[in-house]
Amino acid sequence: MARVSQEHLTARRRQILDGARRCFARNGFHATSMQDVLQETGLSAGAVYRYFRSKDDLIAAIASQVFDEVGSAFAQAADAEDPPLPDVLLPAVLCRVLAGPTQATPALALQVWAETLRNDELAARMREGYARVLESWVRIVRGYQERGLMREDVPPEDTARVLIGAAQGFLVQQALFGPLDPHLLRTGLRGVMGMEPPAP
Structure with a gap:
């Protein structure tokens, strides 16, 4: 045979x-x-x-594929000598994942996140995937600080978590309220990044 x-x-x-x-x-x-x-x-x-x-095996496999794709994208950015700024990097990764071979959709992402509340195995995979992304973002933020692009008195992990949260929040808005152009994340981040305290 x-x-x-x-x-x-x-x-x-x-x-x-x-x-x-x-x-x-x-x-x-x-x-x-x-x-x-x-x-x-x-x-x-x-x-x-x-x-x-089982169906749970299918859900876990789909989630792992997306985690791997997202983790790989941010790991590549962390390994780069001069990674793009968040307003370029976040929309680029979102576009890549949403149009990529895993066929990830915001609605599917939201379902996976909700499923982790009842599925311990999936929750463990989610934590592992998030830890990989967080580690890459901490490296990216440290690079920004070394280049003088971000304040050095803010812990890199704090900034990394907020930037990850911006991407997650964008996906939630898409899942709940309909399609959004990932590039509006670019202009929105630029608005936040461009804030300056008023002159005394």
């Missing part, structure tokens, strides 16, 4: 995750059954369960 190639296994796994994403985006996690995923992908139960034991 011929062995199945790694390329085939990878493509089949991606096919299942893509189908599950479409189902979750359409109906939410709890209204989607494994039968819905089978119908969406056109695969047999055996083919799907070979890769994923």
